[in-house]
Amino acid sequence: MSENSLHTKPSKFVPEVKGRLKQRIVTVPETIYRASGIKVLGTRFKSLIFSTDVAILENHNAQAVMAVYPFTPQLSIIDAILNVSQVPVFVGVGGGVTSGQRTVSIALHAELHGAHGVVVNAPINNETIRDLYDILDIPIVATVVSSYDDIAGKVESGARILNVSGGKNTAKLVKKIRGIVGPEFPIIATGGNDEEQILATIQAGANAITYTPPTTAVLFGEIMTKYRQEKKEEFFEED
Numbered sequence: 001m002s003e004n005s006l007h008t009k010p011s012k013f014v015p016e017v018k019g020r021l022k023q024r025i026v027t028v029p030e031t032i033y034r035a036s037g038i039k040v041l042g043t044r045f046k047s048l049i050f051s052t053d054v055a056i057l058e059n060h061n062a063q064a065v066m067a068v069y070p071f072t073p074q075l076s077i078i079d080a081i082l083n084v085s086q087v088p089v090f091v092g093v094g095g096g097v098t099s100g101q102r103t104v105s106i107a108l109h110a111e112l113h114g115a116h117g118v119v120v121n122a123p124i125n126n127e128t129i130r131d132l133y134d135i136l137d138i139p140i141v142a143t144v145v146s147s148y149d150d151i152a153g154k155v156e157s158g159a160r161i162l163n164v165s166g167g168k169n170t171a172k173l174v175k176k177i178r179g180i181v182g183p184e185f186p187i188i189a190t191g192g193n194d195e196e197q198i199l200a201t202i203q204a205g206a207n208a209i210t211y212t213p214p215t216t217a218v219l220f221g222e223i224m225t226k227y228r229q230e231k232k233e234e235f236f237e238e239d
């Protein structure tokens with residue numbers, strides 16, 4: 001046996017078990033697992049899926065869910081997502097139009113119903129973050145959308161995780177935030193569905209990545225295309 005072979009780390013074989021029916025799921029890019037991950041309430045995650053579609057939330061392999069949406073937070077939506085999801089959920093509780101005591105009440109409901117964290121929108125004021133921090137045991141995830149946000153103020157007020165969503169500039173924004181909060185503060189960042197952007201965001205300092213899946217309409221379209229092709233081939237075989 002050569003000296004080099006003694007020091008070669010063998011690759012790990014990962015056995016995979018599939019069901020007969022549940023084989024089509026949304027799969028996050030493997031690149032995401034180069035991130036360090038974040039541990040919340042004893043559970044470590046590197047990948048989050050950005051969706052409120054209950055069908056997708058039942059059929060994906062991400063380690064957590066980022067459930068935020070462009071409407072006022074509603075308890076019926078939060079409860080439905082928490083009921084369906086089999087992985088930790090971080091739910092949106094407002095911070096823009098919905099704020100103040102209403103946000104605090106929704107956040108407490110989310111915690112009591114099993115959320116792993118609450119996500120607040122970028123416009124939220126620091127006073128509301130402090131009110132959330134005083135009443136919640138689960139972490140407050142504060143969204144940052146630009147370098148003009150009061151990043152230090154959000155952290156000082158009680159945000160325990162930052163959720164960076166800077167569009168095409170996300171990686172640059174993450175790097176800048178790292179210079180403000182230091183190397184150990186947990187950062188989630190959007191990666192979209194582009195592997196190069198995901199890798200750049202991780203290298204900039206993100207600990208976990210939010211993946212944007214294709215919509216159910218797009219997924220269904222792919223299935224319908226497959227069915228049409230199969231029917232066409234079946235027709236010509238019979239002819």
